[in-house]
Amino acid sequence: MTYQETYQVWKDALTGTEYEAELALTAKSTETLQDSFYKEMEFGTAGMRGIIGMGTNRMNIFTVKRATQALANNILAHGDPTAGVAIAYDTRKNSDLFARETAGVLCANGISVFMYDTPHSVPQLSFTILELKTTAGVVITASHNPPEYNGYKVYGDDGGQCPVADSDRITQYISQIDDIFHIESMPLDEAERKGLLTYIGKDLDEIYFKKVEALCIHPEIIKQQADKLNIIYTPLHGTGNIPVRRVLKDLGVDNLHVVPGQEHPDPAFPTVKAPNPEERQCFDLAIELANQKDANLILATDPDSDRLGVAIRNTEHEFVILTGNQIGCLLMDYVLSQKQKTFSGDEFVVKSIVTSDMVDVIAKHYGVELRSVFTGFKFIAEQIKLSERTGKGKFIFGFEESYGYLQGAFVRDKDAVQAAMMIAEAACWYHSLGRTLYEALIDIYEKYGWFEELVVSKTLYGKEGIEKIQNAVRLLRDKYPEKIGDFHVIAVRDYLKQERFDMSTGKAEPIDMEQSNVLYFELDGGRFIIRPSGTEPKLKSYLSAFSMDRQQAEYQLDQLKVSAVNLIDKLTE
Numbered sequence: 355m356t357y358q359e360t361y362q363v364w365k366d367a368l369t370g371t372e373y374e375a376e377l378a379l380t381a382k383s384t385e386t387l388q389d390s391f392y393k394e395m396e397f398g399t400a401g402m403r404g405i406i407g408m409g410t411n412r413m414n415i416f417t418v419k420r421a422t423q424a425l426a427n428n429i430l431a432h433g434d435p436t437a438g439v440a441i442a443y444d445t446r447k448n449s450d451l452f453a454r455e456t457a458g459v460l461c462a463n464g465i466s467v468f469m470y471d472t473p474h475s476v477p478q479l480s481f482t483i484l485e486l487k488t489t490a491g492v493v494i495t496a497s498h499n500p501p502e503y504n505g506y507k508v509y510g511d512d513g514g515q516c517p518v519a520d521s522d523r524i525t526q527y528i529s530q531i532d533d534i535f536h537i538e539s540m541p542l543d544e545a546e547r548k549g550l551l552t553y554i555g556k557d558l559d560e561i562y563f564k565k566v567e568a569l570c571i572h573p574e575i576i577k578q579q580a581d582k583l584n585i586i587y588t589p590l591h592g593t594g595n596i597p598v599r600r601v602l603k604d605l606g607v608d609n610l611h612v613v614p615g616q617e618h619p620d621p622a623f624p625t626v627k628a629p630n631p632e633e634r635q636c637f638d639l640a641i642e643l644a645n646q647k648d649a650n651l652i653l654a655t656d657p658d659s660d661r662l663g664v665a666i667r668n669t670e671h672e673f674v675i676l677t678g679n680q681i682g683c684l685l686m687d688y689v690l691s692q693k694q695k696t697f698s699g700d701e702f703v704v705k706s707i708v709t710s711d712m713v714d715v716i717a718k719h720y721g722v723e724l725r726s727v728f729t730g731f732k733f734i735a736e737q738i739k740l741s742e743r744t745g746k747g748k749f750i751f752g753f754e755e756s757y758g759y760l761q762g763a764f765v766r767d768k769d770a771v772q773a774a775m776m777i778a779e780a781a782c783w784y785h786s787l788g789r790t791l792y793e794a795l796i797d798i799y800e801k802y803g804w805f806e807e808l809v810v811s812k813t814l815y816g817k818e819g820i821e822k823i824q825n826a827v828r829l830l831r832d833k834y835p836e837k838i839g840d841f842h843v844i845a846v847r848d849y850l851k852q853e854r855f856d857m858s859t860g861k862a863e864p865i866d867m868e869q870s871n872v873l874y875f876e877l878d879g880g881r882f883i884i885r886p887s888g889t890e891p892k893l894k895s896y897l898s899a900f901s902m903d904r905q906q907a908e909y910q911l912d913q914l915k916v917s918a919v920n921l922i923d924k925l926t927e
């Protein structure tokens with residue numbers, strides 16, 4: 355069917371209903387109409403995510419109900435329907451509505467639902483799945499995307515993001531549903547009466563808070579030092595506000611100032627361009643407050659509170675916004691150094707292949723195994739599950755450069771509540787030694803080497819944008835460049851072809867990993883990795899330059915940045 359024909363089907367079905375006016379909005383421009391109807395929403399790195407509105411390629415009650423019916427079919431055929439499904443939602447537009455629609459469809463299929471009735475974070479939902487032993491979980495959130503987006507994240511019974519096999523089957527079930535407008539749903543009061551729907555009480559929050567607090571390695575140091583530090587926190591209008599403040603308060607962090615204009619939920623996220631701690635602009639109000647309060651540490655969590663951003667003062671007393679790699683390396687080095695004495699030799703840490711190579715050096719330094727996985731926290735969760743199943747390995751820490759960190763395996767996704775606590779603890783620890791977090795960061799660079807890193811992304815919207823992104827990676831794959839700027843390419847790891855190609859010998863060796871559309875260029879003095887994002891319309895490239903000399907590494911990264919930007923522009927012309 356063409357997009358115009360699909361639109362006509364929706365028009366026929368929705369004329370005379372409360373959705374008619376919203377549907378008419380999509381027809382206002384050809385571009386919007388095409389983008390809304392040219393395809394079905396897909397399950398990517400982290401489920402389904404898209405712009406809110408009418409259409410097959412939009413987040414609306416029809417696409418949500420269809421995804422839920424497909425999830426129900428998958429649970430009925432391959433899961434444990436009696437164990438039920440846990441549901442949470444964030445502070446975005448329609449998140450609560452979509453959560454209720456999800457509950458209604460699951461209950462209509464006879465599947466029990468345990469649902470939060472106030473906004474909750476992603477890590478709390480992951481924890482809930484494990485705590486209540488449900489067969490799956492759903493969170494309505496578009497994480498750090500701009501306000502016009504929402505999403506539908508599915509979790510498996512291990513509390514991790516839905517495994518690929520399940521999302522493939524869900525996609526398959528979605529394609530078998532012909533009539534998106536008549537999916538059966540049970541009114542929630544009826545579901546409650548029948549015992550199919552249970553609202554989750556505050557007791558689970560309390561268990562989660564206690565578990566996070568128990569991860570604190572030196573609670574006594576926090577108690578001693580916290581009043582000497584002034585910390586600013588912004589939940590960026592999201593779900594972090596309650597758990598982050600509660601955990602820090604319980605541990606004795608009383609000097610926590612919350613950015614007033616960003617404290618309360620607001621689906622329009624009016625104070626930021628996008629509520630993403632990767633964006634520097636998110637820190638503007640927090641830095642203003644930090645300067646008023648003479649604070650030295652800023653914490654920022656995204657709307658579903660799985661990502662944490664951090665800003666610290668440098669030796670010139672100016673704020674430096676840390677990258678995800680810097681935060682992760684600081685945390686990992688802190689956790690490993692403090693726990694080292696307890697290690698028995700089977701400990702492991704996990705990172706994604708696009709995350710800093712400094713992790714490899716830190717892991718080696720402390721004698722722990724490093725496991726590398728593809729982008730997506732589900733792959734980190736998979737390693738935890740594997741270690742539990744085989745009894746091999748003890749998970750200590752996992753992180754992704756995309757601002758996601760995890761220490762306690764009672765959660766199987768990135769947890770900004772844990773991470774906020776860990777950073778506050780590390781700040782207190784270093785303060786007790788007369789060091790700032792900034793000095794601790796410089797120390798680790800001097801110890802392990804200067805890994806200078808940068809993510810260069812290009813956002814390309816719509817059908818044409820997606821094609822350009824795919825095409826850019828294809829072009830690079832068709833003919834590997836011998837040089838990227840002035841950097842010689844030593845080898846290319848093509849994770850789609852599952853081989854590493856040595857440029858000097860012309861020989862390829864197999865890579866023992868699943869397939870993924872990622873190209874990894876090993877450079878003389880650095881690396882360049884490129885892949886289409888699985889969650890946003892972006893072509894993402896990860897640049898890294900390494901030297902034991904700071905200026906040399908910084909210079910090389912600058913050079914690499916210029917070449918990468920040129921290359922990406924050329925590939926997406």
Ligand SMILES: O=P(O)(O)OC[C@H]1O[C@H](O)[C@H](O)[C@@H](O)[C@@H]1O
Nearest residue numbers: 399400730731756887888889890
């Ligand atoms: O690079 P992308 O495919 O957009 O993924 C970036 C990140 O998106 C989400 O936050 C996922 O939960 C992460 O696990 C992933 O690393």
